[in-house]
Amino acid sequence: MNKSRVAHIERLARDVYKITFLTDDCRFRNPGQFAMIEHEGIVRPFPVCDYDSKRFSVVFRPDRQGGEKLLNAAFGTEMDTITGLGNGFDVDDVPEGAYLVADDTGVAEMLELARSLLTRGKGFRAVLGFSSKDDIYMVDSFRNICNEIEVLTLDGSNGREGSPADVVHDAAYVCASGSLSMMKKLALRCCQGQFSLSNLMLDTSEPEGALIVPTDAGNTSSINDGPVYDKNTIKWNLLK
Numbered sequence: 110m111n112k113s114r115v116a117h118i119e120r121l122a123r124d125v126y127k128i129t130f131l132t133d134d135c136r137f138r139n140p141g142q143f144a145m146i147e148h149e150g151i152v153r154p155f156p157v158c159d160y161d162s163k164r165f166s167v168v169f170r171p172d173r174q175g176g177e178k179l180l181n182a183a184f185g186t187e188m189d190t191i192t193g194l195g196n197g198f199d200v201d202d203v204p205e206g207a208y209l210v211a212d213d214t215g216v217a218e219m220l221e222l223a224r225s226l227l228t229r230g231k232g233f234r235a236v237l238g239f240s241s242k243d244d245i246y247m248v249d250s251f252r253n254i255c256n257e258i259e260v261l262t263l264d265g266s267n268g269r270e271g272s273p274a275d276v277v278h279d280a281a282y283v284c285a286s287g288s289l290s291m292m293k294k295l296a297l298r299c300c301q302g303q304f305s306l307s308n309l310m311l312d313t314s315e316p317e318g319a320l321i322v323p324t325d326a327g328n329t330s331s332i333n334d335g336p337v338y339d340k341n342t343i344k345w346n347l348l349k
Contacts, residue, residue, distance in 0.1 A: 110147060110189035115182050116164065121246035125213075127158070128179055129166040136193030137165060139200065140221035141286075141305050141337040145317065147189040148182065151175045154194070154318040154332070156286070156307040158217035158247075159224075165192060168217035168246075173311050195336050198284060198303050200225045205232055207282040207302075209255075210273045210295060212238040214308045215286030216247055222284060227254045235259070238273035238291070242266040274298060283340070293345050304343065307336035323347040 113132035137160040153175035155167040169176045234257040274294040283302035310318035320331035323344040
């Protein structure tokens with residue numbers, strides 16, 4: 110592991126925070142990769158929402174594993190980190206007009222994918238879902254780079270009511286991240302796509318978030334083989 114220093118912590122929404130680290134070892138190559146962060150004896154994988162050669166940021170919730178300790182970290186705190194882990198999204202394989210779909214647990218890591226698609230001149234449609242209006246975050250960042258964006262809330266407090274999966278019907282290609290229930294529903298409504306399971310790694314009880322993912326090729330580890338998978342290779346009925 111290498112040392113990274115806390116440069117900034119900000120509150121994005123109710124119970125949602127963003128922490129930015131400065132590091133001399135930023136190895137991210139593709140959106141969807143994750144960072145392993147060790148702090149006060151807890152080692153967890155965190156999805157990354159943005160990065161460059163000297164810094165990276167993760168979005169977290171204090172009520173999830175490792176989140177409370179991150180929230181209490183002071184400016185300049187050094188933590189052991191490993192960056193650029195896992196297989197991210199293959200941006201070159203994402204076609205023009207793809208859907209980017211996420212609920213409030215997966216929104217953050219889709220932002221860097223959106224930026225990467227924009228850099229390549231590929232148009233896309235973003236569908237983002239949240240529990241309520243008070244839980245909305247990063248939508249303005251998406252609006253700055255995406256002309257087609259739809260925002261839903263489960264309680265209808267921001268306009269349209271529903272889950273992000275409710276908007277997608279017979280889509281040719283979807284990139285997704287979020288809760289297992291949302292992605293299972295979405296997997297039935299699209300032909301092809303890349304689905305990130307990084308959010309599920311935060312809640313698994315396995316050491317360092319090593320989620321076991323059943324696929325057509327057998328059981329795989331999200332640490333080594335994910336967290337982004339071709340959605341058609343996952344055995345969704347066996348994934349828990």
